[in-house]
Amino acid sequence: MSDLRDILERHVSSGSLPGAVGLVARGDRVEVEAVGSADVEGTAPMVRDSIFRIASMTKPVTAVAAMTLVEERLLALEDEIAPWLPELASPLVARTPASPLDDVVPADRPITVFDLLTSRAGYGFPSDFSLPAVAPLVGELKQGPPQPQQTAAPDAWLKMLSGIPLLYQPGEAYLYNTCSDILGVLIARVSGQSLPEFMAERIFEPLGMADTGFCVPAADLGRFTSFYREGEGGLERADAPHGQWSSLPAFPSGAGGLVSTADDWFAFGRMLLAEGAIDGDRGRLLSAKSVRKMTTDWLTPAQRAAGELFLEGQGWGFGGSVDVTTRDPWNVPGRYGWIGGTGTAGHVTPSTGAVSVLLTQRAMNSPAAPAVMRDFWTYAADA
Known part of the structure; x- marks a missing residue:
């Protein structure tokens, strides 16, 4: 061997x-x-x-950061994210995954912390990248290969996201990537610290990273x-x-x-x-x-x-x-x-x-x- x-x-x-x-x-x-x-x-x-x-490989680290807030009871898995992310309080969903961006219906229920942690909030990459709601994720939100100096600041980024329909109803489907970025914004707003500050204090320093x-x-x-x-x-x-x-x-x-x-x-x-x-x-x-x-x-x-x-x-x-x-x-x-x-x-x-x-x-x-x-x-x- x-x-x-x-x-x-x-x-x-x-x-x-x-x-x-x-x-x-x-x-x-x-x-x-x-x-x-x-x-x-x-x-x-x-x-x-x-x-x-x-x-x-950042994604598991972000999940751990979120779970520290859950353990402090600042968040709960079943919590709706709307109180901290009001931009996503009333999401619209593509009538079908292949529908145009303006053919939408209201979400059946609010997005929860659990939806973000399991990548089932309705935002993200499906197996078919040709679906209309995927293009703005790549173009406006810079999803895909990391582009740290090309991506808008969290508040502006979240505002852009709020104008993009969900591909699926919350909890319905696994979609890749975007939920972890939303989770990072949520962690910062709940903790009152930037994501780099929070991770450094709560994860990297204790673990010697x-x-x-x-x-x-x-x-x-x-x-x-x-x-x-x-x-x-x-x-x-x-x-x-x-x-x-x-x-x-x-x-x-x-x-x-x-x-x-x-x-x-x-x-x-x-x-x-x-x-x-x-x-x-x-x-x-x-x-x-x-x-x-x-x-x-x-x-x-x-x-x-x-x-x-x-x-x-x-x-x-x-x-x-x-x-x-x-x-x-x-x-x-x-x-x-x-x-x-x-x-x-x-x-x-x-x-x-x-x-x-x-x-x-x-x-x-x-x-x-x-x-x-x-x-x-x-x-x-x-x-």
Whole structure:
């Protein structure tokens, strides 16, 4: 069986990736490998504490932030979001998903916190991107690949969202991405802090996630990797270390805005495995009950099937997928986590006590996981 370094080096040496950092942990055994370079020019080697744009690996972190407010009883899962997000108090819904933007009906019921956490509020990406209500999500709201310096500030963003109809009635369907961004705005309004301030105080500092945030400080840009997309002539740089994440954005995206390192997300994963306990004798971030709710699949079979483009047979908890089948070697029932469109992945498997983190700098070409992730997951499942 190939070891972790062999797997990562195979994908780097093929030219498909400039570099990668992989971490696989089970109990006290932690295996970490950093291979390749931080950019295609090879100006700096990849190192264990290289910083990456983790994209949608942000979603589980945002869900944890929301659950801290639930535990403080500032929110409840069944609460309507309208008192804090009045812009979404009376949403309109497309008469059918394929209806024009002006063919709408009133929502059957208000949107709740639970709807946002399970990505079933009616906003987001379906499997069919040609539906009329999808275009403004991409164009006006900058949903999709993270664009931190191009997205409007939260109040203006939410006002634009209020003018876009829901694709489905609240609670009816799983739709990808947008609910986590709405959740980030909700957290800020309920807490009275910006999302970066709240996450730093309530999650990153207690867990020792010193390199995680919505931008990279100037002193750390030397460890920040470049980000690439596939072009006609090979990999093309989409963002450099001094680019969109070098300053705090107007809209801190709860769906995909964070940067982090393998060890930082490992600390987050350990907390989930410990059912909310912080490593050592430093108390708890969440209760075990809250973590179990996060890592439970809340989708119906029909909702999972409709979300197949993104879920590939998995279920969905709060802010992350929950494996419910064993159709692939790496698919272990109960495994929780998510992937990022920037080529990243982080999961925990409670049944085996495993945490796996893969960080690369190449954008995914589709919602389906690329070969390097599948090879990594197969190794992690057997480690």
